Amino acid sequence: MKKIYTGIIVCAFPFLGFTQQQFENGGFESWENTGSPTEEPTEWSSLKTSGGGQAGVAPKVISKAPGRTGGSSIRMENESALGITANGILTNGRVFAPDFNPENGYVATISSEGKWNTPFTSRPDSLVGWYKYSPAGGDKGKVEVALHRGSTCELPEGNTPNDLVAVARFHMVGTTSNWKRFSVPFNYLNGNTPDYLLSVLTSGDSTLAVVGSVAYFDDLQLIYNLPVVTQNLVSNTYAITNTTGAAISVPYTVQGGLFSGTNEFIAELSDANGDFSDPIELGRITSSSSGTVSGTIPAQIQPGTAYRVRVRPSETVSGYTILLNDNDEDITITLTGSYIGFTGNSTSIVGEDPIDMMVYESPAATDREWKYSLTSGGPYESFDPVKVQVTESFSFANGGFYYVICESVIEGITSVSNEQAFYFGVLALPEAKNEENEFIAYQSGERIMMKVTKSADFAVYDALGRKLKSGTFSGTQTVTPKESGLYFIQFFDGQKQVTRKVIFSAN
Incomplete structure (x- = not known):
C-alpha cells in the first residue's frame, strides 16, 4: 500500500526544476485484497487498516461502487458501532482511531513508514473531482488535501500547523443524486516547497457525523494552470482607414520548457466590447517561449474604445489548463473613413422585421448613400427611394440574402464602407427535430x-x-x-x- 505520486511532465524553469505530480489511483480503479475484510483502493487506506484501539473492531465504512468513468468509484457510509458514529473515511496517509471517542480520531502522514506517506514537492493550483452525496440530517462530508513540510502532519490539524504549505478543502452540503464536479483552489500559506501530501475524504462532518450519510467520490485530480500572459502594449491607441491597417506588437510571457519548437503563439484582437468569442488574428510567430508577436490591426473594422488583445499558443500541454490573460488595458481603435454595423436588436443575419443599420464616419461625411446587392462584392444598386441617413432601416419584398454598403463622401472623397450581410424574410429554422418526420x-x-x-x-x-x-x-x-x-x-x-x-x- 505504498503511496506513490507520479510525475507526468518534467520541465526546466529559469530558477527551479518543476515536476508535475498527480494522484495515484485518483479514479479508484485499482483495488487490493479483493474479497477480504481489508479490501481497499490501491494507494488509499481506511478504518479497515487503521492504527489504534479500534483496528479490527470499527465497522468497514467504505466499499467499491460503479464509477462515473471506468469501472469503479469509492462509496463511504457513516455507520453505528457500540453507540457511536463511525465516520466514512479514506486517506492516502493512515487512519488512527486510538479509542472509541470520535474526537480522538485523525489521519496522518507517517514519514518513517513508507506505506503511510506520499512524497510530494509540487505546487498545484486547484483540486477537482466528482461526488454524489446523500446526507442524513444536516451532515456535511468533505474532501481535504494538505501540502506540508516535515515528517508528520495530522488532519484535522494537530500540533504541526507551522509545517503546512497549502490546503484545499471542499465541503458537501445537501443531497446530490447525480455525479457533480467540484473544484477548489489551494490556499498557499507560504512560498515553501512541500515534502508530502496528505488527503482525507469523509462522508460525515467529523465529530458531528450522522449515521446513514452516504458519499461517493471519483476521478480526483490536481490541476496545474499554465498562464500565457499578454503584457501591456507600448500604445493603446491605433488609427486605421478603409484601406490601411495599423501595425501592432504584442509582448507575452509564458513558463518555458513546455511547448515544442513547432508551437505558434498567435496574437488575437477581441471585438469592440473586449469579447474573445470570435477573435481577429493579428499575427503569429513560431516559438516555445516568451516573446513578442508582430501583427496588423486590419483596415475597416468597427472603431471602439474597449478592445483587448491576447496571445494564445497553438499547442495544448497534457496535464495543464492553459490560461489566456489579455493585456489588461482597453485599446482604442479609430477609423478614418466609414464603417456600418447593426443597431438595436439587429444582431442576427436573419430577420423578418426591418433590419436597422448605422454608419460611422470620421471625419463627418458631407453626403452619403446606402446601396445593396444580391451577391457579395456587388455590383450594388441604389434603394428606391434613396437612403441617405446615418441610421436606416431595411426591408425587402422578397426573402433572401442581401449585402449592404454605404458610400460616404468624406473631405471630397467617396469612402466605401465594409459590407454587411443578412437574410431577410421568414425562415422556419432550424428545422424541428420531429422524429415522425421522414x-x-x-x-x-x-x-x-x-x-x-x-x-x-x-x-x-x-x-x-x-x-x-x-x-x-x-x-x-x-x-x-x-x-x-x-x-x-x-x-x-x-x-x-x-x-x-x-x-x-x-x-
Missing part, C-alpha cells in the same frame, strides 16, 4: 445532422448554390460547413423530393 436536418454541435427513415439520395448546397456534399444514405449522415450561413439540404427517396433549410452557426 426527412430531418438540424445543427448539432459543429455539424449539420441529417436523418431519414429509409434510404434516400441527398445533396447539401450553400446559399450561393454551391454543392458541398451528396450521396445516398439511410439512418444518419453529417456535413461540416466551414462558414456560418444558410444551407439547403435536398432529399429524394425515389418517390418524393423534400428540401430542408438550416441556418448554421460556425464556432
Whole structure:
C-alpha cells in the first residue's frame, strides 16, 4: 500500500526544476485484497487498516461502487458501532482511531513508514473531482488535501500547523443524486516547497457525523494552470482607414520548457466590447517561449474604445489548463473613413422585421448613400427611394440574402464602407427535430445532422448554390460547413423530393 505520486511532465524553469505530480489511483480503479475484510483502493487506506484501539473492531465504512468513468468509484457510509458514529473515511496517509471517542480520531502522514506517506514537492493550483452525496440530517462530508513540510502532519490539524504549505478543502452540503464536479483552489500559506501530501475524504462532518450519510467520490485530480500572459502594449491607441491597417506588437510571457519548437503563439484582437468569442488574428510567430508577436490591426473594422488583445499558443500541454490573460488595458481603435454595423436588436443575419443599420464616419461625411446587392462584392444598386441617413432601416419584398454598403463622401472623397450581410424574410429554422418526420436536418454541435427513415439520395448546397456534399444514405449522415450561413439540404427517396433549410452557426 505504498503511496506513490507520479510525475507526468518534467520541465526546466529559469530558477527551479518543476515536476508535475498527480494522484495515484485518483479514479479508484485499482483495488487490493479483493474479497477480504481489508479490501481497499490501491494507494488509499481506511478504518479497515487503521492504527489504534479500534483496528479490527470499527465497522468497514467504505466499499467499491460503479464509477462515473471506468469501472469503479469509492462509496463511504457513516455507520453505528457500540453507540457511536463511525465516520466514512479514506486517506492516502493512515487512519488512527486510538479509542472509541470520535474526537480522538485523525489521519496522518507517517514519514518513517513508507506505506503511510506520499512524497510530494509540487505546487498545484486547484483540486477537482466528482461526488454524489446523500446526507442524513444536516451532515456535511468533505474532501481535504494538505501540502506540508516535515515528517508528520495530522488532519484535522494537530500540533504541526507551522509545517503546512497549502490546503484545499471542499465541503458537501445537501443531497446530490447525480455525479457533480467540484473544484477548489489551494490556499498557499507560504512560498515553501512541500515534502508530502496528505488527503482525507469523509462522508460525515467529523465529530458531528450522522449515521446513514452516504458519499461517493471519483476521478480526483490536481490541476496545474499554465498562464500565457499578454503584457501591456507600448500604445493603446491605433488609427486605421478603409484601406490601411495599423501595425501592432504584442509582448507575452509564458513558463518555458513546455511547448515544442513547432508551437505558434498567435496574437488575437477581441471585438469592440473586449469579447474573445470570435477573435481577429493579428499575427503569429513560431516559438516555445516568451516573446513578442508582430501583427496588423486590419483596415475597416468597427472603431471602439474597449478592445483587448491576447496571445494564445497553438499547442495544448497534457496535464495543464492553459490560461489566456489579455493585456489588461482597453485599446482604442479609430477609423478614418466609414464603417456600418447593426443597431438595436439587429444582431442576427436573419430577420423578418426591418433590419436597422448605422454608419460611422470620421471625419463627418458631407453626403452619403446606402446601396445593396444580391451577391457579395456587388455590383450594388441604389434603394428606391434613396437612403441617405446615418441610421436606416431595411426591408425587402422578397426573402433572401442581401449585402449592404454605404458610400460616404468624406473631405471630397467617396469612402466605401465594409459590407454587411443578412437574410431577410421568414425562415422556419432550424428545422424541428420531429422524429415522425421522414426527412430531418438540424445543427448539432459543429455539424449539420441529417436523418431519414429509409434510404434516400441527398445533396447539401450553400446559399450561393454551391454543392458541398451528396450521396445516398439511410439512418444518419453529417456535413461540416466551414462558414456560418444558410444551407439547403435536398432529399429524394425515389418517390418524393423534400428540401430542408438550416441556418448554421460556425464556432
